[in-house]
Amino acid sequence: xxxxxxxxxxxxxxxxxxxxxxxxxxxxxxxxxxxxxxxxxxxxxxxxxxxxxxxxxxxxxxxxxxxxxxxxxxxxxxxxxxxxxxxxxxxxxxxxxxxxxxxxxxxxxxxxxxxxxxxxxxxxxxxxxxxxxxxxxxxxxxxxxxxxxxxxxxxxxxxxxxxxxxxxxxxxxxxxxxxxxxxxxxxxxxxxxxxxxxxxxxxxxxxxxxxxxxxxxxxxxxxxxxxxxxxxxxxxxxxxxxxxxxxxxxxxxxxxxxxxxxxxxxxxxxxxxxxxxxxxxxxxxxxxxxxxxxxxxxxxxxxx
Amino acid sequence: xxxxxxxxxxxxxxxxxxxxxxxxxxxxxxxxxxxxxxxxxxxxxxxxxxxxxxxxxxxxxxxxxxxxxxxxxxxxxxxxxxxxxxxxxxxxxxxxxxxxxxxxxxxxxxxxxxxxxxxxxxxxxxxxxxxxxxxxxxxxxxxxxxxxxxxxxxxxxxxxxxxxxxxxxxxxxxxxxxxxxxxxxxxxxxxxxxxxxxxxxxxxxxxxxxxxxxxxxxxxxxxxxxxxxxxxxxxxxxxxxxxxxxxxxxxxxxxxxxxxxxxxxxxxxxxxxxxxxxxxxxxxxxxxxxxxxxxxxxxxxxxxxxxxxxxxxxxxxxxxxxxxxxxxxxxxxxxxxxxxxxxxxxxxxxxxxxxxxxxxxxxxxxxxxxxxxxxxxxxxxxxxxxxxxxxxxxxxxxxxxxxxxxxxxxxxxxxxxxxxxxxxxxxxxxxxxxxxxxxxxxxxxxxxxxxxxxxxxxxxxxxxxxxxxxxxxxxxxxxxxxxxx
Numbered sequence: 001x002x003x004x005x006x007x008x009x010x011x012x013x014x015x016x017x018x019x020x021x022x023x024x025x026x027x028x029x030x031x032x033x034x035x036x037x038x039x040x041x042x043x044x045x046x047x048x049x050x051x052x053x054x055x056x057x058x059x060x061x062x063x064x065x066x067x068x069x070x071x072x073x074x075x076x077x078x079x080x081x082x083x084x085x086x087x088x089x090x091x092x093x094x095x096x097x098x099x100x101x102x103x104x105x106x107x108x109x110x111x112x113x114x115x116x117x118x119x120x121x122x123x124x125x126x127x128x129x130x131x132x133x134x135x136x137x138x139x140x141x142x143x144x145x146x147x148x149x150x151x152x153x154x155x156x157x158x159x160x161x162x163x164x165x166x167x168x169x170x171x172x173x174x175x176x177x178x179x180x181x182x183x184x185x186x187x188x189x190x191x192x193x194x195x196x197x198x199x200x201x202x203x204x205x206x207x208x209x210x211x212x213x214x215x216x217x218x219x220x221x222x223x224x225x226x227x228x229x230x231x232x233x234x235x236x237x238x239x240x241x242x243x244x245x246x247x248x249x250x251x252x253x254x255x256x257x258x259x260x261x262x263x264x265x266x267x268x269x270x271x272x273x274x275x276x277x278x279x280x281x282x283x284x285x286x287x288x289x290x291x292x293x294x295x296x297x298x299x300x301x302x303x304x
Numbered sequence: 305x306x307x308x309x310x311x312x313x314x315x316x317x318x319x320x321x322x323x324x325x326x327x328x329x330x331x332x333x334x335x336x337x338x339x340x341x342x343x344x345x346x347x348x349x350x351x352x353x354x355x356x357x358x359x360x361x362x363x364x365x366x367x368x369x370x371x372x373x374x375x376x377x378x379x380x381x382x383x384x385x386x387x388x389x390x391x392x393x394x395x396x397x398x399x400x401x402x403x404x405x406x407x408x409x410x411x412x413x414x415x416x417x418x419x420x421x422x423x424x425x426x427x428x429x430x431x432x433x434x435x436x437x438x439x440x441x442x443x444x445x446x447x448x449x450x451x452x453x454x455x456x457x458x459x460x461x462x463x464x465x466x467x468x469x470x471x472x473x474x475x476x477x478x479x480x481x482x483x484x485x486x487x488x489x490x491x492x493x494x495x496x497x498x499x500x501x502x503x504x505x506x507x508x509x510x511x512x513x514x515x516x517x518x519x520x521x522x523x524x525x526x527x528x529x530x531x532x533x534x535x536x537x538x539x540x541x542x543x544x545x546x547x548x549x550x551x552x553x554x555x556x557x558x559x560x561x562x563x564x565x566x567x568x569x570x571x572x573x574x575x576x577x578x579x580x581x582x583x584x585x586x587x588x589x590x591x592x593x594x595x596x597x598x599x600x601x602x603x604x605x606x607x608x609x610x611x612x613x614x615x616x617x618x619x620x621x622x623x624x625x626x627x628x629x630x631x632x633x634x635x636x637x638x639x640x641x642x643x644x645x646x647x648x649x650x651x652x653x654x655x656x657x658x659x660x661x662x663x664x665x666x667x668x669x670x671x672x673x674x675x676x677x678x679x680x681x682x683x684x685x686x687x688x689x690x691x692x693x694x695x696x697x698x699x700x701x702x703x704x705x706x707x708x709x710x711x712x713x714x715x716x717x718x719x720x721x722x723x724x725x726x727x728x729x730x731x732x733x734x735x736x737x738x739x740x741x742x743x744x745x746x747x748x749x750x751x752x753x754x755x756x757x758x759x760x761x762x763x764x765x766x767x768x769x770x771x772x773x774x775x776x777x778x779x780x781x782x783x784x785x786x787x788x789x
Contacts, residue, residue: 254739
């Protein structure tokens with residue numbers, strides 16, 4: 001019997017247990033909170049999407065398997081909303097990236113009042129979406145809006161009913177979206193440009209590279225991770241676009257400017273078809289996740 | 305010591321007596337205010353129709369002790385979704401709610417509202433004085449009283465009587481159409497007149513050169529309530545919502561013809577008419593941009609307010625146009641909106657809320673419906689027999705009589721709103737497809753076919769048998785009132 005020999009073994013066991021279990025104990029509250037706040041609601045949405053749950057009649061939810069998803073795939077209004085959302089996504093994010101990069105390159109040069117101009121650029125981002133919606137409603141007004149006033153003053157025609165015409169409503173929303181969020185892209189890309197070492201440019205100049213070659217072969221590759229990150233943010237945001245659509249056109253005229261988010265809202269809070277609305281939400285979640293994963297992959301490939 | 309004690313007793317007794325008198329007075333005063341200190345929260349669509357709460361809050365407090373703590377306003381077209389969300393979640397956030405009676409079937413049927421019959425016995429809401437249509441269609445469900453009327457909406461025709469009585473215009477119209485220029489009796493005549501008055505900038509109108517384009521008519525063509533402007537045509541053609549087996553009939557020939565008539569009128573409307581809701585339509589008429597509009601009853605009052613109107617004393621009101629059926633003209637005046645006051649089952653102070661509802665529906669209603677400050681319209685028999693109350697606003701007692709008589713005629717030709725459970729859903733889908741046809745996205749026939757298909761799905765998901773039973777009961781009521789042929 002050597003009690004002194006057992007004690008170190010127990011101490012070692014305890015130490016091993018502590019090493020293994022203690023981190024779990026520390027992490028447990030965070031995991032619990034995450035489950036309750038993020039995973040829980042997501043799970044609820046996922047389960048609800050497989051039910052037929054009509055709050056209008058207050059009938060209890062019934063399991064519908066993939067019924068909601070099948071109905072969505074056969075729903076012309078959903079595909080119309082998806083088409084509109086993709087137009088806003090491709091057109092909006094594309095324009096924001098092009099204009100944002102152009103303005104970032106301009107702001108990356110030294111000139112007088114640079115700080116003031118850069119600060120002014122931030123104003124649209126800070127305005128509440130409700131105010132932006134109201135402001136653009138006024139700008140687009142057929143009779144007293146400044147846009148039509150300018151068109152008439154320049155004798156370019158009588159102007160348009162921007163928000164009331166199926167041909168212009170969606171693009172009017174797109175313009176307002178580009179106006180508000182291009183400065184965000186500018187600011188992020190400007191930070192990216194300023195993080196590129198001046199030595200790289202010096203080396204390119206020494207090698208006799210033309211300005212276009214410098215932009216094409218030096219600036220763009222080094223800016224690519226920042227471009228992808230800002231595109232990621234904008235894609236996630238534009239895919240969910242709701243406020244401007246709701247405020248400017250309400251999805252109309254007809255359903256000419258209805259976005260997927262607005263259609264989901266209508267199903268959830270106007271028709272109170274909770275199963276259908278949550279299935280729409282799950283589809284959006286899957287699409288935006290796939291797009292974002294693709295962008296993240298592009299970023300990793302760029303780094304490698 | 306004895307003297308001191310006596311004095312002390314005397315003084316104490318006097319003070320006691322005085323305090324009893326004062327205290328008694330206070331107690332008596334309190335008993336005259338049955339709800340002293342009770343705070344209520346009211347809900348409704350934001351804007352001018354919530355003004356009465358502001359106007360009378362001091363008086364309500366003075367008479368009942370009730371404090372109007374908060375009046376929550378939401379956009380005109382968001383009333384259903386906001387209220388339904390509150391009711392489903394049973395938040396108890398509101399004591400008194402204003403909504404559109406199309407939702408009464410759903411809200412009362414699902415037990416969201418408190419029956420008011422017992423309160424009505426205690427505080428008389430004077431329902432015998434309420435116009436029959438409003439009383440039978442808007443405030444009762446399943447034989448019980450669930451709401452009190454607040455607004456008597458019906459659609460009317462408004463026209464520029466200065467233009468219609470201009471000799472040059474009259475002569476030109478007669479030359480062009482071979483008949484007298486007068487307020488249109490039929491939707492076809494409506495289109496002729498709209499076409500006649502549509503002029504370009506620089507052309508003459510009633511002898512004056514136009515500085516801007518002028519339009520024959522305007523419609524409420526924005527999403528939300530455009531379905532009601534279609535119903536005005538559909539009803540006059542004899543259209544009905546469903547057959548006896550709940551098969552939608554909105555895509556019948558009558559439905560398609562009604563939508564074609566509606567769409568045809570947009571040719572003579574301002575170019576941004578597809579964005580016209582209540583405000584835009586009202587402004588187009590009051591700013592003198594259009595010759596005719598179909599609108600709610602408050603427009604004539606607004607037209608007489610020089611602060612907002614350029615057509616003071618120049619607006620006429622007429623029966624809504626109809627469709628010729630033999631020698632007769634069948635008119636159909638929809639009653640969209642038509643607000644009512646109700647008390648949710650979850651209200652914290654239901655009796656106090658009812659007291660306020662009754663106060664606004666009975667005591668102040670004549671003032672509120674005859675004021676240009678609100679958009680509230682007459683709904684009590686006593687309103688229609690009080691032209692003096694409207695005379696100051698409408699220019700003369702004669703003008704007031706003409707206004708009240710015309711609104712009365714349109715109420716007699718009322719076309720009921722669909723008010724079965726899911727009404728908000730049926731209306732929204734119908735409105736969407738009407739809007740898609742108006743904007744040129746779909747043909748009228750394709751749009752109404754799609755709407756009918758979605759109506760079938762709504763009926764199915766809400767329970768076809770139950771929906772049929774409720775709808776057929778509603779039809780019985782409409783027939784008994786003589787507003788459903």
